[in-house]
Structures are given as C-alpha cells and as structure tokens.
Amino acid sequence: GQQLNQSPQSMFIQEGEDVSMNCTSSSIFNTWLWYKQDPGEGPVLLIALYKAGELTSNGRLTAQFGITRKDSFLNISASIPSDVGIYFCAVTYNNNDMRFGAGTRLTVKP
Amino acid sequence: EAQVTQNPRYLITVTGKKLTVTCSQNMNHEYMSWYRQDPGLGLRQIYYSMNVEVTDKGDVPEGYKVSRKEKRNFPLILESPSPNQTSLYFCASSLFSSEPQHFGDGTRLSIL
Numbered sequence: 001g002q003q004l005n006q007s008p009q010s011m012f013i014q015e016g017e018d019v020s021m022n023c024t025s026s027s028i029f030n031t032w033l034w035y036k037q038d039p040g041e042g043p044v045l046l047i048a049l050y051k052a053g054e055l056t057s058n059g060r061l062t063a064q065f066g067i068t069r070k071d072s073f074l075n076i077s078a079s080i081p082s083d084v085g086i087y088f089c090a091v092t093y094n095n096n097d098m099r100f101g102a103g104t105r106l107t108v109k110p
Numbered sequence: 111e112a113q114v115t116q117n118p119r120y121l122i123t124v125t126g127k128k129l130t131v132t133c134s135q136n137m138n139h140e141y142m143s144w145y146r147q148d149p150g151l152g153l154r155q156i157y158y159s160m161n162v163e164v165t166d167k168g169d170v171p172e173g174y175k176v177s178r179k180e181k182r183n184f185p186l187i188l189e190s191p192s193p194n195q196t197s198l199y200f201c202a203s204s205l206f207s208s209e210p211q212h213f214g215d216g217t218r219l220s221i222l
Binding site for chain 1: 143202206210214215
C-alpha cells in the first residue's frame with residue numbers, strides 16, 4: 001500500500017544544532033506535507049510541497065519534494081527549545097485520502 | 111478565530127457504553143476526517159467526509175460510525191467501545207480533500 005517510512009524515530013540534539021529527517025515510500029505522490037505536533041495539541045501544518053524537486057523554506061525550516069516523487073526531507077537549522085515535538089510527514093493520494101508517517105520525536109537540550 | 115473544536119478533550123469510560131465525540135469547524139470546509147493516533151503508528155484515518163451526507167471509510171473504520179448532517183459538524187460515534195479503541199483521536203478539516211488539513215486539539219479516550 002502507500003506506506004510511508006519516516007526516520008529517524010527520535011532525535012536528541014543540543015540547542016543550536018541542525019536537524020534533518022526524511023520520509024520515503026515505494027509509491028509516487030503528488031503532494032508532500034510536513035506537520036508538527038506540540039505536546040497536548042493537534043498537528044499543525046509547517047510546509048506543503050506540490051511539485052517534484054520543489055524546495056520550500058519557512059523560517060528556519062526547509063523541506064524538499066524528492067525528484068522521484070517518492071520521498072521528502074525536512075531540515076531545521078539552529079534548533080531552539082520550542083522546536084521540541086513530533087514531526088510528521090504526510091501525503092495525499094486519490095484526492096481523498098491522507099496518509100501519515102509514524103513521526104519523528106525531537107528533543108532539544110538547552 | 112478559525113478552528114476545529116473537539117469535545118470532550120478527555121474521557122474515561124467502560125466497555126460497551128456508547129459514546130460520541132463531537133467535532134465542529136467554523137471555516138466552511140467541505141472535507142472533514144477523523145484520525146486516531148497510537149504510539150509508533152502515527153495518525154491513521156478512521157472515516158472522512160467529502161461533503162454533507164457523504165462519508166467514506168478510511169484505513170481503520172471498524173468499531174466506529176460517523177455522520178455529516180451539517181457542513182460544520184462531524185461526530186465520531188463508538189456504539190460499543192472496546193479497550194482496543196483507547197487512543198488519542200483527532201478531527202481535521204480542509205476546504206477540499208486535496209488541501210492540507212487543520213486539526214483539532216485531540217480527544218484522549220480511555221476504554222476500561
């Protein structure tokens with residue numbers, strides 16, 4: 001099926017370090033999304049990618065839609081304590097369905 | 111303020127006692143959906159609705175029902191809850207199905 005493999009599962013980093021996480025799939029998708037979930041809240045959209053090869057930034061966040069349309073990565077530069085949370089990749093397919101990766105849990109040590 | 115509102119936020123109940131989790135959005139979105147979040151599994155879609163009176167099963171619909179009588183509301187119904195439905199549930203909405211979704215703050219259900 002349209003399974004997403006998100007890695008790493010968790011990361012423990014020092015404040016100020018850069019972070020990189022990615023999602024891969026054996027299927028092709030037309031849209032890749034990255035969400036962040038703060039503790040006790042619902043996921044919030046960070047970046048949406050609609051075109052293969054597209055590189056999009058949102059402040060310290062940068063995400064790319066892989067050229068093969070089967071993968072995407074999210075980078076966070078100069079991490080700060082409020083970056084803590086769970087990051088999810090997601091794809092839309094069949095115009096109706098959305099599928100999420102299992103999430104990357106980020107911990108930032110001050 | 112544009113938002114998706116779920117109620118209750120927390121519920122502890124017993125096996126077999128019917129419960130309903132309400133979801134309401136004030137953005138005039140056509141598309142609404144329900145997810146459950148379990149450790150290591152991410153978010154899995156339970157049901158979705160493309161518009162009023164149109165609902166479809168997601169990946170894990172067993173044991174759940176939904177209805178979409180009005181555009182703004184999309185309640186999730188557990189007719190006979192069981193312990194394996196203990197989870198964190200999220201309602202989400204978007205203008206259309208192809209648009210990124212806005213999520214509520216979640217409902218934590220514990221079925222004893």
